[in-house]
Amino acid sequence: MLFSLTNIKxxxxxxxxxxxxxxxxxxxxxxxxxxxxxxxxVFEGYLGRPRGEYDSRTxxxxxxxxxxxxxxxxxxxxxYQFTQPSFETVLTSEEIGSLANGDIxxxxxxxxxxxxxxxxxxxxxxxxxxxxxxxxxxxQEWGLPADPALVDTxxxxxxxxxxVLTLVGExxxxxxxxxxxxxxxxxxxxxxxTQVQFDAGHLPGNVLKRLYFVAKRRGVLVExxxxxxxxxxxxTLFGPEQAFGSADKYGRRLAEVSLSLLRSILSFxxxxxxxxxxxxxxxxxxxxxxxxxTAEVLARLGYAPETAQKVQVGRVAxxxxxxxxxxxxxxxxxxGEAPSFDSPSFDSMVEARMYKxxxxxxxxxxxxxxxxxxxxxxxxxxxxxxxxxxxxxRGGTRVFMEIAGFWxxxxxxxxxxxxxxxxxxxxxxxxxVLAVPQEAVATFSGLPFPVIPYKNDVRMTDVLxxxxxxxxxxxxxAEVAQGQVARLQAAARERGLVxxxxxxxxxxxxxxxxxxxxxxxxxxxxxxxxxxxxLLSEAASRKLREELAIALGKSGGRISLEDATRLVSAALxxxxxxxxxxxxxxxxxxxxxxxxxxxYLVGQ
Numbered sequence: 001m002l003f004s005l006t007n008i009k010x011x012x013x014x015x016x017x018x019x020x021x022x023x024x025x026x027x028x029x030x031x032x033x034x035x036x037x038x039x040x041x042v043f044e045g046y047l048g049r050p051r052g053e054y055d056s057r058t059x060x061x062x063x064x065x066x067x068x069x070x071x072x073x074x075x076x077x078x079x080y081q082f083t084q085p086s087f088e089t090v091l092t093s094e095e096i097g098s099l100a101n102g103d104i105x106x107x108x109x110x111x112x113x114x115x116x117x118x119x120x121x122x123x124x125x126x127x128x129x130x131x132x133x134x135x136x137x138x139x140q141e142w143g144l145p146a147d148p149a150l151v152d153t154x155x156x157x158x159x160x161x162x163x164v165l166t167l168v169g170e171x172x173x174x175x176x177x178x179x180x181x182x183x184x185x186x187x188x189x190x191x192x193x194t195q196v197q198f199d200a201g202h203l204p205g206n207v208l209k210r211l212y213f214v215a216k217r218r219g220v221l222v223e224x225x226x227x228x229x230x231x232x233x234x235x236t237l238f239g240p241e242q243a244f245g246s247a248d249k250y251g252r253r254l255a256e257v258s259l260s261l262l263r264s265i266l267s268f269x270x271x272x273x274x275x276x277x278x279x280x281x282x283x284x285x286x287x288x289x290x291x292x293x294t295a296e297v298l299a300r301l302g303y304a305p306e307t308a309q310k311v312q313v314g315r316v317a318x319x320x321x322x323x324x325x326x327x328x329x330x331x332x333x334x335x336g337e338a339p340s341f342d343s344p345s346f347d348s349m350v351e352a353r354m355y356k357x358x359x360x361x362x363x364x365x366x367x368x369x370x371x372x373x374x375x376x377x378x379x380x381x382x383x384x385x386x387x388x389x390x391x392x393x394r395g396g397t398r399v400f401m402e403i404a405g406f407w408x409x410x411x412x413x414x415x416x417x418x419x420x421x422x423x424x425x426x427x428x429x430x431x432x433v434l435a436v437p438q439e440a441v442a443t444f445s446g447l448p449f450p451v452i453p454y455k456n457d458v459r460m461t462d463v464l465x466x467x468x469x470x471x472x473x474x475x476x477x478a479e480v481a482q483g484q485v486a487r488l489q490a491a492a493r494e495r496g497l498v499x500x501x502x503x504x505x506x507x508x509x510x511x512x513x514x515x516x517x518x519x520x521x522x523x524x525x526x527x528x529x530x531x532x533x534x535l536l537s538e539a540a541s542r543k544l545r546e547e548l549a550i551a552l553g554k555s556g557g558r559i560s561l562e563d564a565t566r567l568v569s570a571a572l573x574x575x576x577x578x579x580x581x582x583x584x585x586x587x588x589x590x591x592x593x594x595x596x597x598x599x600y601l602v603g604q
Contacts (some may be wrong), residue, residue: 001184002252003074005192005284007067008185012289021290022282024189025068026182026300036072036174037060043165045075052080052161075180079172082163090153091144098143107158114138118475179302186259186301189291191251193280196258198235200265208233208378211261211386220257221249221411223418224378224385233385235261238411259301262293337382348459350403350435351389368464369394369510376400377432384421387430392467395508399471400432402441412443423448431471433463474514476550481507481518487534492527496540497572503534532581540572545586547571552589553604561591561599 009025027036043333046054053174059076060069087096087106104110117138127136135148144150156162172180189198195600212235215222220239239254262278355374360368369521376391379400388400404415417436432449435458444451450470452462458549468474484506491500498513503522509515522529526538551559551567564579583601585590 001074001078001180001187002072002191002255004183005188007070009065009067009187015290015292018286019290021114021292022189022284024291026185026297027178028300030162032178035063036177038101038176039072039076040172040174043080044171045166046165047080049165050161051163051165054082054165071181071184072177075177075184076172078163078180079168079170081167083169084163085157086159090150090157095144104142107154107156110151110154115149115201137359174379182300183259184300186293186297187252187255188284190255190258190280192239193251193254193258193282193291194239196237196239196254196278197263197282198258198262198278200233200235208385209375209387210265211235212378213375214261214264215257216308218257219252220254223414224387226380226385227416235265237261262298266298319524348403348405350405350454350456354403354458354460354463361460361464362590368468370464370467379422379432384425386418387424392463394510395473395477397431397471397473399433399467401433401435401463403435404437404444404464413441416443416447419447420445430473433466433470437465448494451582466512472510477508477514478518481509482521485521488522489524490528492535492537493539496537496543497533497574497577498535499574500532500534503529531577536582544568544571544582548589548601549603550584550602557603558600561601562600 010022011025013021013023015021039059042059042062044483059068059073063069063072087099091099098109099105104113106393114135117531118124118134119480122130122134132148135151136146139151140146168394169384177305184224212222212224215237218308223236223238225234225236226232237254239251239260258278258280279292280291282289282291321362354519355372358372364371370392371394373391373393376388379386379388389403392399392401402419404412419432422430422432432446433452434444434449435452435454436444438453441451441453450466452458452461452466488498488503488506503519504510504515507518509518518529519529519531519535522535525538527535528541529535537590547567548564557599561579565577566577568577568582569575579601580591583591588604590602592600594600
């Protein structure tokens with residue numbers, strides 16, 4: 001819940017660094033509990049009464065301050081609300097049915113009916129002296145009591161002043177109201193911050209990753225850096241101006257994520273005596289201020305450290321702004337279903353569409369052997385913590401990927417500085433790919449990392465092409481393939497067939513073109529490579545031709561491709577085989593398709 005900044009009671013002081021700091025007035029003490037109890041009683045006194053009879057100045061007088069009274073009123077309105085009455089609250093079911101027979105189903109219909117009657121019977125204007133009789137007559141015609149006051153009530157049911165104060169849920173206690181107010185004050189200040197910074201101790205890498213993706217899942221930009229001297233870490237959440245320009249919704253998310261992350265850090269650091277602190281930077285009346293989230297402030301907010309939860313090694317999804325591929329499984333703060341890697345959620349549509357394209361290519365076998373990993377481990381450098389969006393693995397190669405969004409210029413500059421520090425560290429070995437909006441290519445082009453420009457979406461095919469070109473290691477894999485020729489030939493002679501998938505994995509060939517090139521040396525007197533099938537020994541080839549010839553002879557020179565596939569698979573002791581590819585090199589037979597639903601192996 002957010003208040004108006006002008007209604008928050010606060011004072012300015014100088015902090016330990018000599019900078020201006022805001023100290024908000026947070027409620028506490030028995031006297032304030034008693035005062036809030038009176039405020040609740042005042043609200044209770046208006047229950048069932050229309051808004052027109054409610055006077056907010058009464059609550060302001062109870063609290064002794066109009067600003068405090070307005071904020072407490074906002075808190076109370078989270079448990080109470082003004083509800084618009086309907087026909088059901090005033091009329092009986094029979095009377096409602098009688099009105100419905102005249103096509104009057106709501107207040108708007110009723111006003112239109114009265115207007116039509118006034119036009120027909122009085123030329124559009126009913127004199128005040130005749131108004132009561134006019135409304136009584138209409139009421140009787142509609143099957144209602146001949147009461148003009150009842151018609152007046154029905155005509156104004158949807159007016160704002162007619163809304164009735166009702167209790168929603170349980171009646172709040174003074175302590176609950178106090179916590180609600182204090183949290184609203186803190187959230188309001190955080191929502192108007194340009195950035196919020198947390199200083200944490202030595203948190204494990206998997207915890208850092210979790211905190212990072214908690215923020216990203218809720219659409220808040222975050223950076224993690226090592227503190228000066230390597231003592232702990234600094235998490236910085238950027239406010240609306242730093243991220244995308246001023247936005248109330250973003251500020252609300254920033255406040256919620258800030259408090260959630262602080263509680264998470266406290267829960268992870270329990271029992272380790274790790275000092276945790278938070279500082280928000282604000283700009284009020286063109287002057288910079290700080291808001292320190294101290295232990296005293298947290299106590300007033302009623303935020304006791306959360307129970308430490310088991311850290312998930314895989315993906316961590318949080319409620320909030322996320323984009324789903326398939327059916328998203330999200331892990332709520334209070335628990336819930338464990339996340340599924342097969343249906344993850346993402347913090348941007350760019351990532352979601354890229355993942356969806358990868359899964360589509362993977363089904364067709366067109367990912368060139370690259371496996372996509374979500375949320376890899378953090379990359380650490382002196383003063384720098386970078387958590388990439390993806391990692392791609394193939395063999396012993398691992399390539400990280402960072403997707404740069406449409407950030408503000410200042411945020412881009414910080415990102416470039418972080419990447420430059422990461423590349424300059426001694427012994428840097430991690431491979432990294434950057435996907436960058438077209439208008440930002442010049443900003444990132446000076447870095448020693450390959451860049452993939454994109455307009456709206458990052459094409460997975462472009463990513464695979466770049467991975468192959470920069471990190472494919474084709475020459476090294478070609479040498480490996482040469483050393484496996486004799487082993488594969490021996491396996492073919494022993495087993496009859498080495499499936500094509502096994503040939504590709506053994507020779508580290510990840511595309512069709514690569515496989516056809518490295519498979520050429522496999523052909524010899526004892527075996528032959530058949531594209532689409534694998535490495536087939538000459539003995540197995542003769543056996544297959546003999547069995548197929550017998551089957552064709554028994555069937556009049558024609559058998560279904562399905563029967564041929566079963567026969568060949570049984571002979572080679574494999575699950576399935578592409579018979580069409582197999583017989584392509586045998587000129588005495590051909591594949592015939594007389595219709596869309598029939599395929600046969602036919603002898604010449």
